[in-house]
Amino acid sequence: MLDSETKAVETPEDHAEELRLWLRLLTCTTLIEGEVRGRLRQRFDVTLPRFDLMAQLDKAPDGMTLSDVSKRMMVSNGNVTGLVERLVESGHLDRRTSETDRRVQVIRLTKLGRAEFRKMAAEHETWIADLFADLTPKEVRELMRLLAKTKASAQKSAGRRRP
Amino acid sequence: MLDSETKAVETPEDHAEELRLWLRLLTCTTLIEGEVRGRLRQRFDVTLPRFDLMAQLDKAPDGMTLSDVSKRMMVSNGNVTGLVERLVESGHLDRRTSETDRRVQVIRLTKLGRAEFRKMAAEHETWIADLFADLTPKEVRELMRLLAKTKASAQKSAGRRRP
DNA sequence: CCGAATTGCTTTAAGCCTAAAATGTTTCCC
DNA sequence: GGGAAACATTTTAGGCTTAAAGCAATTCGG
Numbered sequence: 260m261l262d263s264e265t266k267a268v269e270t271p272e273d274h275a276e277e278l279r280l281w282l283r284l285l286t287c288t289t290l291i292e293g294e295v296r297g298r299l300r301q302r303f304d305v306t307l308p309r310f311d312l313m314a315q316l317d318k319a320p321d322g323m324t325l326s327d328v329s330k331r332m333m334v335s336n337g338n339v340t341g342l343v344e345r346l347v348e349s350g351h352l353d354r355r356t357s358e359t360d361r362r363v364q365v366i367r368l369t370k371l372g373r374a375e376f377r378k379m380a381a382e383h384e385t386w387i388a389d390l391f392a393d394l395t396p397k398e399v400r401e402l403m404r405l406l407a408k409t410k411a412s413a414q415k416s417a418g419r420r421r422p
Numbered sequence: 423m424l425d426s427e428t429k430a431v432e433t434p435e436d437h438a439e440e441l442r443l444w445l446r447l448l449t450c451t452t453l454i455e456g457e458v459r460g461r462l463r464q465r466f467d468v469t470l471p472r473f474d475l476m477a478q479l480d481k482a483p484d485g486m487t488l489s490d491v492s493k494r495m496m497v498s499n500g501n502v503t504g505l506v507e508r509l510v511e512s513g514h515l516d517r518r519t520s521e522t523d524r525r526v527q528v529i530r531l532t533k534l535g536r537a538e539f540r541k542m543a544a545e546h547e548t549w550i551a552d553l554f555a556d557l558t559p560k561e562v563r564e565l566m567r568l569l570a571k572t573k574a575s576a577q578k579s580a581g582r583r584r585p
Numbered sequence: 586c587c588g589a590a591t592t593g594c595t596t597t598a599a600g601c602c603t604a605a606a607a608t609g610t611t612t613c614c615c
Numbered sequence: 616g617g618g619a620a621a622c623a624t625t626t627t628a629g630g631c632t633t634a635a636a637g638c639a640a641t642t643c644g645g
Contacts, residue, residue: 460604463603463604487594488595489594492593492594500595500596503595503596504595523592525592525593525594527593
């Protein structure tokens with residue numbers, strides 16, 4: 260029975276490499292996220308989730324539904340409800356019920372919201388550039404490619420479990 | 423004054439590439455994290471933060487202080503306090519005050535905690551392997567390298583602001 | 586020594602986040 | 616048309632998370 264040697268049938272497979280990769284990916288994200296969170300708070304007294312939500316809306320001049328936002332931000336529906344509530348309260352968002360479908364809420368940035376967001380976004384972009392400053396343009400491109408592939412792989416795997 | 427043309431002094435620099443890279447990094451992490459969180463809950467009825475904390479302790483048979491855990495997990499002190507409280511309550515952790523420094527709390531996995539963690543970790547490793555399954559070994563290595571560089575770059579940048 | 590930092594941890598207040606159940610609305614299809 | 620299924624959002628209950636303030640214990644500099 261040479262097969263058992265060549266095929267390593269019973270060997271519990273070693274996935275330590277992938278595990279380390281995942282931990283490193285998580286570390287990078289946590290590190291950068293924490294840095295951005297702190298700067299947003301100090302410079303603009305705004306939370307990261309609020310900034311993220313405004314970033315979504317800035318790309319959609321005609322507004323978005325709560326479901327759209329929820330999918331884009333990859334957070335739960337209930338989460339968006341609360342986030343929007345606070346941003347409407349502070350005058351950054353405008354929210355109205357759709358006239359064609361009364362289930363749907365459409366939200367937009369107010370003039371104030373847009374102005375404040377643009378100011379923050381400009382600075383935010385320089386922070387990100389600085390955080391990634393040691394990567395060469397080529398490395399940035401390669402990282403983009405590998406992360407795109409990672410995303411596709413993860414989506415496929417997630418889909419297999421919950422189709 | 424040809425300088426202004428050749429040097430592009432006033433051009434606001436374009437960092438769109440880095441920004442897209444950051445968003446992609448964040449997407450990958452959020453995607454995988456959400457998947458792992460859901461599986462841990464469904465299979466073992468445990469939360470991701472609890473699993474992460476136990477993972478730290480599994481690597482430290484002699485226990486760790488709360489500060490150590492806080493640094494390793496990159497979360498706030500107060501966060502660890504609450505997390506540990508609940509895990510001691512459920513019998514997974516043992517906590518005692520250091521005899522040489524009465525400020526310090528040393529925590530360890532209990533026998534139960536270790537047994538349960540090992541069971542979860544084994545399965546967890548296969549999930550991660552599956553999520554990254556479409557990457558070749560070479561791509562995994564390259565991604566590791568680029569993320570290491572990213573981490574170093576981000577740490578340097580963070581250090582510049584808060585030394 | 587002894588007071589002043591520093592360190593390790595906890596508390597507090599506020600906000601973020603999820604899963605699951607509930608509510609109201611629309612669509613589908615017989 | 617009318618009930619069932621699907622959909623969009625909100626509510627609920629519980630847990631996570633942070634920044635900042637507070638409390639003890641230790642260390643450090645004079």
